[in-house]
Amino acid sequence: MAKDPTAKPTTDLTADSAPAPGAARSDRARILRLFVPYRARLAVVALLVGLSALVSLASPFMLRHILDVALPQGRTGLLSLLALGMIAISVATSVFSVLQTYISTGVGQRVMHDLRTAVYAHLQRMPLAFFTRTRTGEVQSRIANDIGGMQSTVTTTVTSLVSNFTSVTATAIAMLALDWRLTLVTMVTLPFFVWISRRVGSERRRITSRRQRQLAAMSAIVEESLSVSGILLGRTMGRSPALTDRFAGESRDLADLEIRSSMAGRWRQSTIQIVMSAMPALTYWAAGLTVSQGHPLVSIGTLVAFTTLQTSLFRPTVQLLQTAVDVQSSMSLFRRIFEYLDLEPGLEEPAAPHPLPRARGHVRFEDVGFAYDADSAALTGIDLDVPAGSSLAVVGETGSGKTTLSYLVPRLYDATSGRVTIDGVDVRDLSFADLSAAVGVVSQETYLFHASVADNLRFAKPDATDAELHAAARAAQIHDHVSGLPDGYDTVVGERGYRFSGGEKQRLAIARTILRNPPILVLDEATSALDTQTEHAVQQAIDALAEGRTTITIAHRLSTVRDADQIVVLDHGRVAERGTHAELLAAGGLYTALVSRDEDLTPAA
Numbered sequence: 001m002a003k004d005p006t007a008k009p010t011t012d013l014t015a016d017s018a019p020a021p022g023a024a025r026s027d028r029a030r031i032l033r034l035f036v037p038y039r040a041r042l043a044v045v046a047l048l049v050g051l052s053a054l055v056s057l058a059s060p061f062m063l064r065h066i067l068d069v070a071l072p073q074g075r076t077g078l079l080s081l082l083a084l085g086m087i088a089i090s091v092a093t094s095v096f097s098v099l100q101t102y103i104s105t106g107v108g109q110r111v112m113h114d115l116r117t118a119v120y121a122h123l124q125r126m127p128l129a130f131f132t133r134t135r136t137g138e139v140q141s142r143i144a145n146d147i148g149g150m151q152s153t154v155t156t157t158v159t160s161l162v163s164n165f166t167s168v169t170a171t172a173i174a175m176l177a178l179d180w181r182l183t184l185v186t187m188v189t190l191p192f193f194v195w196i197s198r199r200v201g202s203e204r205r206r207i208t209s210r211r212q213r214q215l216a217a218m219s220a221i222v223e224e225s226l227s228v229s230g231i232l233l234g235r236t237m238g239r240s241p242a243l244t245d246r247f248a249g250e251s252r253d254l255a256d257l258e259i260r261s262s263m264a265g266r267w268r269q270s271t272i273q274i275v276m277s278a279m280p281a282l283t284y285w286a287a288g289l290t291v292s293q294g295h296p297l298v299s300i301g302t303l304v305a306f307t308t309l310q311t312s313l314f315r316p317t318v319q320l321l322q323t324a325v326d327v328q329s330s331m332s333l334f335r336r337i338f339e340y341l342d343l344e345p346g347l348e349e350p351a352a353p354h355p356l357p358r359a360r361g362h363v364r365f366e367d368v369g370f371a372y373d374a375d376s377a378a379l380t381g382i383d384l385d386v387p388a389g390s391s392l393a394v395v396g397e398t399g400s401g402k403t404t405l406s407y408l409v410p411r412l413y414d415a416t417s418g419r420v421t422i423d424g425v426d427v428r429d430l431s432f433a434d435l436s437a438a439v440g441v442v443s444q445e446t447y448l449f450h451a452s453v454a455d456n457l458r459f460a461k462p463d464a465t466d467a468e469l470h471a472a473a474r475a476a477q478i479h480d481h482v483s484g485l486p487d488g489y490d491t492v493v494g495e496r497g498y499r500f501s502g503g504e505k506q507r508l509a510i511a512r513t514i515l516r517n518p519p520i521l522v523l524d525e526a527t528s529a530l531d532t533q534t535e536h537a538v539q540q541a542i543d544a545l546a547e548g549r550t551t552i553t554i555a556h557r558l559s560t561v562r563d564a565d566q567i568v569v570l571d572h573g574r575v576a577e578r579g580t581h582a583e584l585l586a587a588g589g590l591y592t593a594l595v596s597r598d599e600d601l602t603p604a605a
Contacts, residue, residue, distance in 0.1 A: 034111050045107075060178075062085055063304060066083070070082060126347075127345075142337065182287065349431060350430070369382070384578075391565045392553070394568050438520055451493065454466075456508060460516040511541075523551065564581070569590045576590050
């Protein structure tokens with residue numbers, strides 16, 4: 001039974017399970033390695049944090065001296081000095097805080113930049129098959145939502161860990177210096193805090209994983225259904241209400257997950273807040289129990305200073321535990337990013353590429369085979385020789401392997417067996433830059449960016465002058481049309497070029513390829529979707545483009561290839577026939593059958 005495209009996709013729940021301990025350790029190690037290039041700056045942050053923590057500890061001792069000495073003895077000079085000291089400490093810690101925040105935020109943002117760039121660069125190396133089976137919205141969500149969701153963790157985690165750990169350690173030592181008995185009473189609650197935080201962190205990690213998948217699903221729906229093509233399809237098929245219902249369902253599920261994420265462990269953390277609020281009262285009570293012969297064993301100054309330190313202990317302790325919760329939650333985000341970074345790139349640039357400064361354009365297929373999967377071969381035993389400057393046309397039934405063959409020359413896929421060479425060099429031994437300079441592709445589905453005509457053309461040659469743009473457009477027979485637009489070459493083409501007709505977009509694509517000036521040209525059914533009149537105009541532009549170049553044409557309409565130097569007929573991935581138009585017609589084989597069904601070409605030679 002066919003699947004309803006508006007139906008909610010099945011959710012994979014396997015990611016909700018806790019990772020193996022070894023995998024978690026590996027992820028943590030990889031996260032730490034992200035910060036290694038910035039260790040010098042992090043060392044400065046640690047120094048500032050340490051200074052801030054040590055300086056701030058002086059305030060409770062000054063407070064004790066004010067209460068126990070300066071005020072009872074009426075020593076105004078000492079009182080003024082201690083008060084100024086407490087103010088100076090406040091100013092110093094504020095300055096340290098601003099500096100450490102600036103440096104740590106800068107480090108965090110650079111780590112985010114490194115991650116985004118690494119993922120984008122890695123995806124650029126993935127084979128075409130990855131993008132045919134992965135929704136664009138999913139890819140966008142990984143780069144935008146997942147990495148964006150890490151921002152607060154990446155930018156503040158290191159500073160928070162160092163700052164709060166230093167504060168907790170120094171405060172605990174200071175509390176012991178004031179009174180070890182009260183310190184023991186305070187410390188008995190810390191294991192309880194740690195246990196609660198670990199439980200909350202585990203729960204949030206599972207919810208975060210599901211939330212990010214939900215965000216990816218929503219991004220995919222938006223990207224697919226609110227594109228120009230998606231709107232046209234939805235409206236013409238009467239599916240707009242169903243698409244809206246599907247989006248509403250995904251949005252409702254996301255809202256539920258956001259509520260669960262916000263409330264996860266809220267009651268447990270409230271318990272921590274209650275204990276924190278109760279600790280000063282318990283300390284006063286415990287101190288009161290130590291009264292001996294009418295005098296407390298702890299002075300009022302010590303007691304006030306100690307409760308001040310308690311606040312200084314509990315605040316960073318809770319923040320430290322909260323940081324641990326945030327880190328656990330963000331682990332699922334890091335894991336989703338690492339999944340992409342761990343994908344094996346299908347196309348690797350050679351370590352020592354063979355130089356090809358300027359290709360002549362001699363293309364050979366030597367016993368080439370290709371399979372998309374292990375079950376079936378798309379191409380088998382392809383042997384073809386296309387001399388420099390000659391033209392090859394590849395025809396055949398739908399599914400015969402024509403487009404697959406064309407993908408192997410620009411190395412959108414690598415041959416499974418055999419090799420494809422340019423001027424005797426295996427395309428796998430060429431750098432990507434040399435290969436893209438040697439091979440130009442004009443396909444049936446023309447892609448234009450949402451930018452001006454000039455920007456779209458300069459994508460092929462960023463330093464092209466206006467004169468070069470105009471010359472290329474004239475060769476592609478599109479200059480007069482573009483010049484006649486209100487904004488000329490500054491006209492924005494619209495999403496995927498929808499402000500232009502199919503023929504106009506094809507001619508812009510041809511102009512773009514002319515600017516690139518490759519010696520080898522691959523035309524993948526570049527005119528098959530056009531009407532006869534438009535096809536004629538585009539074919540004239542293609543003829544101008546192909547002049548003097550090695551041309552491999554994947555043909556649907558045989559009228560476009562009758563003048564090719566050689567024509568190859570593919571059948572189930574094998575070469576069934578080859579020859580010129582006249583030779584193949586005389587043979588009366590598959591080519592003749594194809595010609596007889598082509599409405600634009602008569603069987604007669």
